[in-house]
Amino acid sequence: ASRWVDWSPAMAEVFGFSSFLDGWRAPAQVRVSPGRSRMTLSARFTNTEGREMIARVRCARDCEGSWYVTMSELEQNWAVKIGGTA
DSSP states (O other), rough: EEEEEEEHHEEEEEHHHHHTTTTBBBOEEEEEEEESSSEEEEEEEEOTTTTTEEEEEEEETTTOOOOOEEEEEEEEEEOOOOOOOO
């Protein structure tokens, strides 16, 4: 079952955004969706232009029990309005 954890400087490292987030507003919480040997973390950031960005990091556990990142993605949704005369 997924759960929410508070944002912390350690989360910035997990997301790989330690220096990338300059000017971005970090989320208050991160969603953690654990599995037996895999885990997905997702969070909503606001960039410098005020647009919401969704970041996801997927991790896996190695044979020694340590976690490592297998995938990292950044998603932005766009809404386009087109108008004109007929």
